[in-house]
């Protein structure tokens with residue numbers, strides 16, 4: 001209504017315009033029309049048509065009328081289909097969800113839509129919004145039976161998956177092909193679980209640092225035990241110990257510093273570049289994304305909450321760039337320090353990405369926040385093996401990786417050592433879920449400790465590119481899980497526990513409160529965790545359904 005209301009001022013302007021144009025016409029229309037005017041006149045063609053009609057025979061006139069009627073009727077049908085007036089008897093719900101590029105599924109989705117509406121009606125509820133919201137768009141491809149038979153539940157508690165977990169605890173469903181029960185999982189069985197200290201016959205010296213003690217306690221199946229008090233001790237040392245020396249770490253793509261503390265303690269430092277709410281640039285590929293120090297901190301906490309314990313302890317700390325970096329370093333890096341136009345102290349170091357004046361790391365004015373990751377044991381004590389990740393991305397802006405092109409890629413991986421037996425493939429499934437939760441697309445390699453052979457855990461190293469897009473869930477990170485349809489009983493149990501109980505976002509938020517640079521994560525990143533858990537659980541459910549009724553679900557492939 002407001003649109004049609006004209007103020008006094010506007011009305012006056014409006015009238016003036018009309019009067020103005022009328023005046024123009026009155027002036028112009030006085031002169032005799034030229035042939036050009038004739039052609040322009042709206043009456044000219046109408047007059048010609050009438051004359052032609054008169055000259056026609058009756059038969060021709062009838063044929064013309066019939067054609068006109070047919071054209072009109074066709075037009076009506078088209079309008080009917082679009083607007084659902086019901087003339088054609090073909091009803092398409094006006095607000096029905098339309099899926100683009102889903103030609104095969106047309107019949108089925110129409111059926112699903114009907115069933116959904118029918119069930120809601122008969123249930124007398126208005127739960128359609130909740131239903132739509134509880135169905136994650138990424139995995140709600142072709143509806144499963146579970147989706148259709150549920151009359152808009154307020155929240156899906158994944159009771160079907162819980163049933164399998166319960167059966168496995170009671171010693172049933174032991175040969176499940178998707179959910180691997182504890183008694184078939186070497187991470188649970190742990191027939192042997194020696195520590196690095198035991199393997200190397202090393203004991204911490206009398207005045208050993210907390211980190212040295214921690215390193216010697218790293219075992220075949222995890223970095224540290226659940227509740228290990230040394231974790232907190234190591235974190236505290238990295239925050240409160242004086243920094244004796246700093247040098248740039250060789251290798252790697254982006255700037256990192258090695259921090260030396262007293263007593264031989266070392267940490268890997270990644271500097272803060274942006275505020276917490278700065279997201280990955282939309283036109284940046286994962287491989288040209290900047291590293292985020294807070295992602296390293298949050299990922300350590302998340303890895304611990306999920307019970308993996310495969311990430312080294314990481315903590316945040318604010319440094320004085322003058323006394324804690326510039327004064328205690330030497331070499332080429334010194335030449336890269338400068339004072340910015342905003343009077344902040346900056347440096348850029350030397351590395352293959354973003355190590356130039358345009359991408360400098362700047363303090364405020366000389367206080368710089370960063371992440372400090374406890375150092376892994378040196379290669380003299382525990383050498384590491386670097387593995388190419390089978391689901392590595394192409395790291396090329398146009399090329400695709402093999403796993404993106406082959407739907408049965410997992411069959412190849414499953415039959416190739418070390419993925420054909422033991423815990424390794426299950427570890428990659430965990431890593432895929434961990435990375436999906438954090439949005440980390442940068443898992444090109446992974447590392448293990450050589451001394452433990454193949455039956456050892458995979459380290460969760462380098463989470464610098466995680467937590468970059470809070471509102472985007474990158475389903476391709478789940479490709480290992482989606483293509484192999486394999487998950488540890490223990491991992492699934494954890495995910496269901498967080499989904500049905502205290503949300504993962506809350507647990508992580510609470511855990512991060514102990515960090516000196518808290519708040520570590522932007523809230524939307526925390527919210528994303530709860531949303532992504534649902535996607536993972538949906539994916540596992542689809543795998544289970546597919547395993548139980550393979551033919552019916554053949555078309556339900558995700559990737």
Ligand SMILES: Nc1ncnc2c1ncn2[C@@H]1O[C@H](COP(=O)(O)OP(=O)(O)OP(=O)(O)O)[C@@H](O)[C@H]1O
Pocket residue numbers: 251252253254255256268291312373374375376461462463464
């Ligand atoms: N906590 C640690 N202690 C000791 N060394 C580490 C630690 N974390 C990582 N490293 C080593 O440093 C290397 C580089 O670290 P990281 O992967 O985090 O940096 P990066 O610049 O992201 O590397 P890239 O660009 O190759 O991914 C790793 O491959 C690993 O071998």
Ligand SMILES: [Mn+2]
Pocket residue numbers: 442462464465
């Ligand atoms: Mn990296």
